Amino acid sequence: MRRCVESVTVQTDGKGKLQSFEWRRKRYCVTRTLDSWRYVGKWWLGLRQTRRYYRVEAHHAQSPQVFELYQQDESWFLLAVQD
């Protein structure tokens, strides 16, 4: 996996399930969610932010790739891309 923390735009369905995301002006369709997990921020510093991570399989006009994304508050970030 190649690490690259970049802001992305994500579309979800009504239940919060990931459908697609836009990264570097390209739209990636999520075909399945492989895993998800959650971290609570450093509460001892007064940070109660929660990050929800997703490992998804998505594609953009080519064979599917694995991506790791996370959501913090209302923002989404791409964390890593499979080489």
Add this chain to the structure above:
Amino acid sequence: MVHLHAHSWFSFMGAASSPVALAKRAAEFDQPALALTDDWTLAGSVQHALACKIEGIRPVHGARVVVDGIGLVLLAGDLEGYANLCDLLTWAHRERLSPALSWKDLPQYAQGLFCLVDMRGAMTQGHYSKAARRLEKLKGVYPQRIFLELIHHELSGDRANNYRLQQLAEHVGVPCVASNAVRHAKLLDFPLYDALFCAQNCITVEQGHPLRPVNDAAALCRESYYRWAGLPREAIANTEAIAQECDVNLLAPVVTPPPATIPEGIQPHAYLRALCQEGFKTRYGRNRAAKEQLEKELRIIHHLELDEFFLVVREVVEFARSRRIRCSGRGSAANSVVAYLLGITAVDPIKHKLLFERFLHEGRTGMPDIDVDFDTSRRDEVIEWMHQRWGERHTAMTANIITFRMRSAVREMAKVLGYPLAKIDQATKLVPHAGAKYVHDFRDNLAEVFGESKALGVLCALVERLQGCPRHLGLHSGGMILSRQPLRYLSPIQTSANGVRQIQFSKDDVERLGLIKFDVLGLRMLAAIGEAQTQIDILTLPDEPRTSVDEFPDEDPATFELIRSGETLGLFQIESPGQWNLLSKVRPETFDDLVAQVALFRPGPLQGNMVHPYILRRRGVAKVSYPHPSLEPVLKDTYGIILYQEQVLEVAHVFAGLSLSQADEFRKLMSKFRDPGEMEAMREQFVKGAIETHKNTQHPVPVGLANRIFDLVSHFVGYGFCRSHAAAFAKTVYQSAYLKTHYPAQYMCGVLEHQPGFYPIQTLLEEAKRMGVAMLPVCLHRSEVKYSLDYKGSTLAIRIPFTQVHGISVEKAREIVFERAMAPFASLQDALERLPLQIDDWESLARCGALSSFGERRQVLWEVRALLRARHGSKGKRGQHTDQLTLDMKAIPALPPLSALQRHELLRWDFETHNQTTGPHPLTLHRYELSKLGILSTASLKQYKGGTIVRVAGSVISRQRPPTAKGMCFIILEDETGYVPTAIVPQVYDQFSRVLRAPQLVVEGKLEDSGKLAGNSYRSILIQRLWSLDAVCRHAREIIATGASGHPGENPRAASTRSRIEAPKRNAIAEVAQFVR
């Protein structure tokens, strides 16, 4: 759905919520049941059962154990299953420090248990086939009752793991069950859980740990969470199915006392009656009131099915008496004529007007408490006998749940937050030993050390949340459980740090279960009195009548004279300066006065400002008045003041018209719950009852008065003292005072041996000397294993024993005494040859003066060393025994004569070897300088009036700063003439806090006396300034030595030159010169 795997804070640092919080949360989510499955313990089970009962949900009892790295949640399906779980946990705790189980331990305790298996670890590590084998094995142990846990904690890999676990379950043929392995009730509890995890694993919050939680998913969740996590429906449904099958009611009232020894064919009630009647003849004769009371008590006892309980307690007390182990019943049991007649208590309830209803009444639920104090030194014999008498399966001690207090919570949480240890040490000293929830009141103190920051806020928040959180399981001081039903149906048994078998429930839990708890308490004063009795017996000639402590004449004038004099150091309960002051004012003359004295010096009367009015009325200075005429008979003994809990009952009975059993319930509710709503309801009942009771009398009660009396009672009841308890204590106070008055040597011998109070040994020794009892040093030819009586000339004296000398154990002391009994020690080498002591022991004996019959201490020490060196070759090795070779005196070179020890050296050697001296008081060494500086002796303070500014020096024998005293510090100073209590206000304390640590002080302050009422007999000092005695004397010696014009006899010119050279030194002395002025 039901949570079948939930941990409370009884997992000891492994979870963050109380059983109450968990049950409340489960009820909020409409879950029909909740299991409590703490790690290796059932300690929270009673609280869980109660909490579930309150919330209206079904409790499931279980525990989590770990076998070969696999977590197993074991749930009790029925009572037999619960008993098996107890047995399994008992077995797991057989090694004290860490519980452990192996596979082979499981089968024999498997019946009646459900097993939920957590295989997440094996799946994560990819050990699929190993996990399958383990699961097969467990399936054989718990057929039909084994389930594989599916847990989703929102960690990376959880989904895949659960998928693999389902495959595994299908493969082995084991059903799955949904679980959340709950560690906290709410999401917001996560920080505390995380902090506790860090504390348990000795890491800070910034450090990682493979098992450390990273999110709050281990909270008690709704069913929707399971569905979101993709757990199968059957697994969710199984949670309810299992809970349905678990049926254990811990709170069922089925416990009965263990069997008492009763003659065959006689019913317990009849036997109890017969025993009481036997005692009645000797104690009451034809007393009609006592007869009526006895009948009433026997009826109530029988109604409550407690006949056998009383017989059991009597059996224990009889055993103690048969072994001449001193014991004394205390607490509310002393209100009972039956307890008195059975010999359980020593105070006559009829004579002292004690109220039985405070102890028992027909409406009482649960078992009554009977507390009996035993001679501390022999209490273990009683416990051992009880284990043998009723069997180990039926007896054990109760646990003491040690919870976080403010200091321990600050220490633990500050460590977790990464504060340096040195700062933590500093900070914990700035907070009191109080409840953790009050930490915000001391935030400024913490900020002094840690600095004001966000982290401090986090620290305080964490500490506050630790209020009530258990830290570990301790041993209760004396609560012994006696049960007819084997204890395996109640609790696992584990071994305490000192090897005592204990259950996992606290005293309160035991009461809630309705178990018989018998407090076998140790009281050192009883040991001291027992020792005094032994010494009296030793000195009693065979043809003389035996003097028994239990038969001392009542109200002996000389004894009361001693009590009134305030010379009560070494007595039971009344030896503190506060009590000296109170004694000087109350001036007790009768036993009832002593009972009041014991009850007065308590937080309730002191904080309720009842003491001063009581004294004024008692001494006839103020008029005795009653809040209402109907209360005169109730409060007459205490001059119109409410002093005892029994009076609260009587007020509620006489004034508010409640029955005595209702009144006791009223008292209990007011002293325990203090819920504002409940208080108001009680007020209403009280006021209504009072108005109703007196409406057609000469003295109707207005609403305002009824409310005022309710306020008076409610304020007192939480802190008041039980009259029977005070009376039982007063009996021991009187016995100790009688002994001190009439048998001072015997008594002080017992006091020195057992040290029942809070004064150091040297203070007790000085007290003995002040009483005219000579103290004799350790002597190889005369000392014993314990303090013993000896003669100095023709008067009785006390000899310090060998065991007081550092390094001389009881066994070594016995060896010396035994060898001496075989033949006296003819010489030093004879002793060295015959006694198998180590070189260090011989040196200690020589230095403490035990070998002084062979020469002066320094000389003997050299001889001992030379003799031992000669035996062991040129290099005598420490720690070697001396019993290997016969000493060859010829091989020892002649020793040069050595100078005798100086006074200060003697003192130093005494304190270094046995912390006490029979020589002069250390202050006598400084008296010359002190008198030059105008510093008074404590005895001379009696010549000065209150308000005079005085200076006194002394050794600090007590230093207290109680949290309730608003920052005041109390110190007692002792010199060769006596002792004086002093007080320091917070400002002075802050100013001199460093100096205060010195072992000997010089203080200056205002002399305070106890006023005319007390005949100005009590003196104390309110300190304004203080110095270390050492510093003052060092400077004073220089001033005295140099004088105004230099050293005595010094050439004036030389003095002038030296004066210029030593100018800086003189500046230092100026400090003392100022002091002298």
